[in-house]
Amino acid sequence: MLRLPDVQGRQHDLADLRGKVVYLDFWASWCGPCRQSFPWMNQLQQRHAKDGLVVLAVNLDTEAKDAAAFLARYPASFSVLYDATGASAKAWGVKAMPSSYLIDRQGAIRSRHIGFRPSSAAELDAQIAALLQTP
Amino acid sequence: MRICLLLSMTLLAGCATVQPWEKGHLAKPIMAFDPDPLTARQHKQIYTSKEAASGGQGVGTGGCGCN
Numbered sequence: 001m002l003r004l005p006d007v008q009g010r011q012h013d014l015a016d017l018r019g020k021v022v023y024l025d026f027w028a029s030w031c032g033p034c035r036q037s038f039p040w041m042n043q044l045q046q047r048h049a050k051d052g053l054v055v056l057a058v059n060l061d062t063e064a065k066d067a068a069a070f071l072a073r074y075p076a077s078f079s080v081l082y083d084a085t086g087a088s089a090k091a092w093g094v095k096a097m098p099s100s101y102l103i104d105r106q107g108a109i110r111s112r113h114i115g116f117r118p119s120s121a122a123e124l125d126a127q128i129a130a131l132l133q134t135p
Numbered sequence: 136m137r138i139c140l141l142l143s144m145t146l147l148a149g150c151a152t153v154q155p156w157e158k159g160h161l162a163k164p165i166m167a168f169d170p171d172p173l174t175a176r177q178h179k180q181i182y183t184s185k186e187a188a189s190g191g192q193g194v195g196t197g198g199c200g201c202n
Contacts, residue, residue: 030162060156089156096155 002088004058004081012081015107017054021131022103025057026089029070031097037116038074044128045078051132052105055079060086060097104131 002014002024014022025041027034045055055078061067062084071080083089092101100113110131113124153161160166169175 026156028156028159030159062157062159066159086154086156090154094155097158099155 001091002056002058002081004083004088006079006081012056012079014056014103017056017103018107019105020052020054021048021105021128023053023055023100023128024092024103025055025098025100026060026092026094027057027098028060029066030061033116034098035070035074036118037098037100038076040116040118040121042075042077044125048128048132053128053132056081058083058088060084060089060094102127102131105135 003011005011014024023041023044025037027037041055041057044053057076057078057080059067059080059082061070061082064082064084067080067082089099092099096114098116100116101109102111102113104110111127113120164170
């Protein structure tokens with residue numbers, strides 16, 4: 001369902017992450033709320049990596065240098081994949097930027113979030129924590 | 136009728152659906168109506184005073200250019 005390269009060109013497949021809880025985020029350098037979401041996603045990865053959470057961020061910039069400039073200002077400690085064509089966003093039905101999907105250990109999409117507000121991060125945290133509890 | 140159809144076809148060719156992830160160019164400051172709010176405000180100030188037009192821009196003057 002999702003197979004994209006990282007900055008080194010190494011392919012990542014979502015299917016390989018079966019058994020993990022995945023927080024999949026679609027972002028672009030020009031998107032304002034994405035800037036706010038990056039520190040939070042770093043924290044998320046840091047806090048829950050040991051519980052089996054993987055944060056995956058798919059960049060949809062058409063220019064790779066825009067994404068690089070963004071990541072220089074807002075570093076990411078999680079995997080960033082690149083899709084300049086936007087084909088993955090289309091396949092996943094992305095309605096706004098950023099859009100994120102919470103995928104359980106069986107590979108099923110549990111919830112979808114449109115946009116990012118720091119005020120709603122706590123709610124997301126709780127949702128993720130609950131999903132990490134379930135096998 | 137035929138001309139009308141032709142015209143609508145050529146004009147509609149300019150319409151495209153912009154997907155949410157394709158708004159990078161639209162998000163650039165240069166694409167804004169007023170890229171620089173301060174310059175825009177100054178232009179409005181001069182315009183309203185020179186045109187002796189009051190209202191609509193929040194500032195009304197007598198046209199002396201001094202306000």
